[in-house]
Amino acid sequence: MYRRIHLLLAVILALVAPAPAALASGSSTLVSVTANADRYRPQVVFAYAAPVSLTAPSTQVSFHRAGSSAEVPVTVTGSGTTTITLQADGTLAYGSGYVASITLNDSTFDTVSWTTRGAPAHPRLKVKVITALAPDAVDEIVRRLDRANLFACRIPSIWWISRPPPAGRCPAAT
Amino acid sequence: MDISAATGRPLSSSDLTGYQAALVVTDQDVSGQLAAGGALAKFAAAGHGIVLGGQTHWTTNGAWTSLSAIGAPTGIWATNWSPLGDADPPTIIGGTLQASSVQPHFLTRYLTGLTVLGAGSGSQATQRSWDESVLARLQPQPGSGYSGGQSLLAIHWDTGDQPGRVVDLGFNPWSNAVTGGGFDPAVSPQAGHW
Numbered sequence: 460m461y462r463r464i465h466l467l468l469a470v471i472l473a474l475v476a477p478a479p480a481a482l483a484s485g486s487s488t489l490v491s492v493t494a495n496a497d498r499y500r501p502q503v504v505f506a507y508a509a510p511v512s513l514t515a516p517s518t519q520v521s522f523h524r525a526g527s528s529a530e531v532p533v534t535v536t537g538s539g540t541t542t543i544t545l546q547a548d549g550t551l552a553y554g555s556g557y558v559a560s561i562t563l564n565d566s567t568f569d570t571v572s573w574t575t576r577g578a579p580a581h582p583r584l585k586v587k588v589i590t591a592l593a594p595d596a597v598d599e600i601v602r603r604l605d606r607a608n609l610f611a612c613r614i615p616s617i618w619w620i621s622r623p624p625p626a627g628r629c630p631a632a633t
Numbered sequence: 634m635d636i637s638a639a640t641g642r643p644l645s646s647s648d649l650t651g652y653q654a655a656l657v658v659t660d661q662d663v664s665g666q667l668a669a670g671g672a673l674a675k676f677a678a679a680g681h682g683i684v685l686g687g688q689t690h691w692t693t694n695g696a697w698t699s700l701s702a703i704g705a706p707t708g709i710w711a712t713n714w715s716p717l718g719d720a721d722p723p724t725i726i727g728g729t730l731q732a733s734s735v736q737p738h739f740l741t742r743y744l745t746g747l748t749v750l751g752a753g754s755g756s757q758a759t760q761r762s763w764d765e766s767v768l769a770r771l772q773p774q775p776g777s778g779y780s781g782g783q784s785l786l787a788i789h790w791d792t793g794d795q796p797g798r799v800v801d802l803g804f805n806p807w808s809n810a811v812t813g814g815g816f817d818p819a820v821s822p823q824a825g826h827w
Contacts, residue, residue: 584653584654585651585652585653585654586652586653586654586655586656587634587648587649587652587654587655587656588634588655588656588658589634589636589644589648589655589656589657589658589669590634590635590636590637590657590658590659591635591636591637591638591641591658591659591660591661591662591663591664591701592637592658592659592660592661592687592807593661593811593812593813595811595812596658596660596805596807596811596812596813596814597635598811599807599808599810599811599814600656600658600806600807603806603807604656610654
């Protein structure tokens with residue numbers, strides 16, 4: 460008899476205890492989502508009414524060009540808070556549609572789509588950015604160059620701000 | 634491309650293949666100062682454009698301590714291409730645009746006001762008068778060592794013998810939202826549109 464009561468208490472306690480953070484977030488109402496037209500390492504920010512969690516970002520986050528299944532590599536931050544930030548680890552094509560989405564641990568699905576800034580005024584002009592600076596200073600300079608939209612600025616080891624040239628005609632990455 | 638001594642590598646001419654222009658900004662130690670000077674001199678001599686920012690021509694015998702200069706003081710870059718010669722800055726100081734110093738030029742078309750935070754370029758005159766010029770300078774500040782005001786915008790223009798163009802910005806071309814930034818966008822919105 461006592462064993463049955465203990466078992467029952469254990470079940471009840473299991474039912475009423477708060478769910479582990481890894482399994483659910485309670486209120487996961489999306490308050491806002493922010494994307495901009497930047498092509499250089501753009502950020503997409505999902506803001507929620509209450510903290511939310513992502514236990515496996517590689518499967519819960521998607522960031523791709525509209526109509527393409529190829530995922531853009533992103534860095535995900537903010538799990539466990541009310542703000543999840545996706546930052547593309549590269550440069551997007553100009554004038555192109557992109558889609559970012561999040562599937563939270565409680566299966567809530569949120570998505571946003573936007574279009575990147577159009578062609579630079581001089582899309583074939585390529586400018587080499589050479590620096591001996593702190594990385595955050597370099598990042599700010601290149602973001603300003605992107606927003607000025609004057610030329611195609613090539614960033615080491617990532618993609619073109621403008622559309623890539625035909626295969627075989629793209630100079631080696633630097 | 635990162636040419637810092639901390640995390641980068643020296644610049645070579647092959648790094649510039651396929652580019653028409655370069656933006657060069659330094660305020661930290663440079664890996665391969667001589668290599669950078671040689672590669673940029675060759676790039677400029679081929680008729681390309683180069684924009685300089687930060688401390689690309691300061692040496693370390695005065696108030697400046699980083700090995701951020703491009704090339705050597707008597708090298709081809711410093712003597713033939715950099716509008717401002719290598720020099721030890723007497724002081725590390727910014728300042729406000731001296732409106733009366735602004736020369737008519739397409740580069741100064743929208744330059745009506747700018748306040749330089751932190752380190753300005755630290756030079757008063759270009760090396761040569763026949764193909765180089767200071768288009769704008771900061772207001773003189775008593776005791777700073779710059780009686781005529783530091784250069785804010787200096788140029789080396791193209792000639793038949795030297796087809797490249799070089800522009801030297803006399804400030805750190807990133808905002809004060811980041812450490813060491815040379816302008817406040819709220820005060821100097823023009824600085825973000827160079």
